[in-house]
Amino acid sequence: MSSPAEGIEIRRMSAADVPRVIEIASGLEHAPLYPRSTWMEVVDPKSVPPRLALVAGGPSRELCGFAVASLLPPQAELETIAVAAASQRRGIGRRLIQSLFQDLRRAGIQEVWLEVRVSNAPAIALYRGLRFRETGHRTSYYAHPVEDALLMSLRLD
Template identity: 30%
Template sequence: MPVTVRQAGREDLPAIIAIEEASFSVPWSHQSLAAELDNPVAKYYVLEGETGQVLGYADVWLIADEGQLANIAIHPSARGHGYGETLLRTAMEALFQDGCTSMFLEVRQSNAPAQGLYRKLGYEGVAVRKDYYSQPVEDACIMQCQKENYQWFSHSR
């Protein structure tokens, strides 16, 4: 199914909030999700399906030459079709173009789908933050992808 990735706008907030709340036990507040639209260091993207419905979003920050994946989620009914990968590649490649040399993120130790995505794109675990998450309490794995380790998309795969 053809999909489009574009910059998020205020009109996307209801869909972003619904996906956030369907995806996380401790979702970001509506205010925090909205504030990212005005965050000067953020790039906020949505992925929309054929009929224009928002299926997911990604929010990345660039501070000096360091990138951070702040948030990413795909609607539960749309997972496993390559959309998360498409979104994250778009966001990371935009930051690399803007001078990012290294990306960081935090992920729950038990979140195998997300870690699978991150490793596929070139991230590796660099540290553990003990009891970082609540509901349930769980360690965070800090992952890093240096620009030279990024796995560019290859049609031959």
């Protein structure tokens, strides 16, 4: 039996990907609603802090996911990850983060941390499965709706 994520390739996000990235994000509850200008900063190699942004797709399929980390050596923050609703639960989110880890290791990053809404069970399950550990809790950290954040981190081997 073939893997559901077969044919999915992970590559760097480019400016040409931004319209589809915005489309994916706009269809998901917990994805960031950044304006186009912010996404253009994300793909700008001169952005401060430097970003590592990956997309998932394939030669003959449209993009179905993305992940972005900001680099603050020796740490990096996983800023966001999202997979289009129709492509979820096929291992694509896991592959995006694993690819991000490979690139982060090459960039000398030793620890990755993130914040996530306490109600975001799918994302928390994804992170726990990748060995992220809970390191803190921020009360009423998010707005619209107000909600606590869970802090998680992972040491890269």
